[in-house]
Amino acid sequence: MNHTILLKNRPQGTPQLSDFEFQKDDKALNIAEGELLLEAKYISVDPYLRGRMSDAKSYVPPFNLNEPIASGVVAQVKASKNKNFSEGDFVSGLLAWKTEQISNGEGLNKVSPDLAPLSAYLGVLGMTGLTAFLGLHEIGKPKAGETLLVSGAAGAVGSVVGQIGKILGLRVVGIAGTDEKVNLLKKDFGFDDVINYNTTTDMLQAIKTTCPDGVDVYFDNVGGAISDAALFSINRFARIIICGAISVYNKTETPTGVAVQPFLVKNSALMQGFIVSNYADKFPEAMKQLSEWLAKGQLKYTETIVDGFENTPQAFIDLFSGKNKGKMIVKI
């Protein structure tokens, strides 16, 4: 039996279970020459998918209604008529939310369960790790001794960003939403300090206190009031990486906030939107460095693994209330 998850409605505000539809059929999937049959093992759910569920113009085309959603998936080859892949191989790539599907192999990378757990290829050794590494390097241009502030610090990208910052010799301050996350980031991930935005009444002052020398690089995963507060601490020539704005993805009206322009001009500061797919030419180099750090134990990661294909929509919805620590992944 093959199961598929379709986009039923374009979500209004926070996505609901009713925006998704399950479909099953028991037609046999027959592969032609050059094709392979894949069985999904792990599915990545990511905040950016919210954008593709809307029909607003964006950097990736929107999902079509009544068609399968797609995201990063690790799958196993069940049958192959493609010379590049053999039965039993594991691959990762952008695939549909289906338990089984046919692929022509394009865009798939073979991954090895001997080098790292398979789920890591959706996280620290996948788009998450690449986003953290390349966003920080290409826009943030971090220098030892500088201060790096990371919002969404306990999230998949944020926790890797902070660790890379420490490896590179920066003071790293995180912003997260529970005391448990704060402790995790400080104890396990080596953050110098972490602010709990849910228990802090004055974010502006909290950032000033934890970043006494100001903020040189701000890696922004959240947008909204937290990012507004960060503006008041940026240094001259600060670099702000806009990697995500999870706090506003579900807003139905145009979000407003503190005007950034006066802060940018006063500090000759830079703010740039980061989308990892623009930097595909740097993936091999980044992946090499991430694998090395991981092998040496310099890079840790957390995952929140949800069991069962049928829980994929809920796992996605839970991203927006911060139920995940680190990368949110569904195990099939």
Place this chain on the structure above:
Amino acid sequence: MNHTILLKNRPQGTPQLSDFEFQKDDKALNIAEGELLLEAKYISVDPYLRGRMSDAKSYVPPFNLNEPIASGVVAQVKASKNKNFSEGDFVSGLLAWKTEQISNGEGLNKVSPDLAPLSAYLGVLGMTGLTAFLGLHEIGKPKAGETLLVSGAAGAVGSVVGQIGKILGLRVVGIAGTDEKVNLLKKDFGFDDVINYNTTTDMLQAIKTTCPDGVDVYFDNVGGAISDAALFSINRFARIIICGAISVYNKTETPTGVAVQPFLVKNSALMQGFIVSNYADKFPEAMKQLSEWLAKGQLKYTETIVDGFENTPQAFIDLFSGKNKGKMIVKI
């Protein structure tokens, strides 16, 4: 008799005449070895001076209360004991708002009334022209065929930015505040289209209409609602130069507006604060190009020249209601 203008109070909101104080004294100014005596001829009044009148942390230190204000000035050497300057020379530099003053020559450039009118050295061949040229090139990275949107288009910087855009082969759309300015920009400065923000009820739509292919480079001199509207038309990989935010300089509360982060991430766009003094190493090259264009008649400029040292504070105040066309200069 030597006249001086001091900063009496830090302005609250829009500067008032009462924030300035005139002082006169008839002490003879005697120059020592290496010094020169200068007589001011033209004084530049600029929006950015508003920032230096506040005591907020910024890229240039604030003016001290009860001390002279300083800005770009063209002066004539009345007496010299400095081998680099002779009596009768004209110089430009950052000088005090005084009819006469002593200098050691540091930071002064000799300028020639034979190459261009002296006032031009405060405008198109001064910081204004350098700001337009370097802001556009260093951050905007304009390419022929792209669309350039310029706010404050009839201002000193904006009118030069637009003309450079045309020289480089871009579609140039300006935003200005009166029909007279609109006509000037279209007829004399070659802008492809100009929006009058005071008679336009829907800025968002007006920008969409005048920039049918979207905005690749936005040169922002004003901030506020105009810049918010521009966000809705930016293209993928757009570059936004934050050169000024005159619409909010006099605000006493933190200005708010549309959150830029979602637009930047969606479009992989860049927004960067520009301060010309950070690019001093590029001044000679930029000046050479500007002089060439000016000599060839490819670059025009307008000035609003106010007569009389005593009118300097009012000329400065008038910047904020857009009374100037092009560079605002006081002739002594």
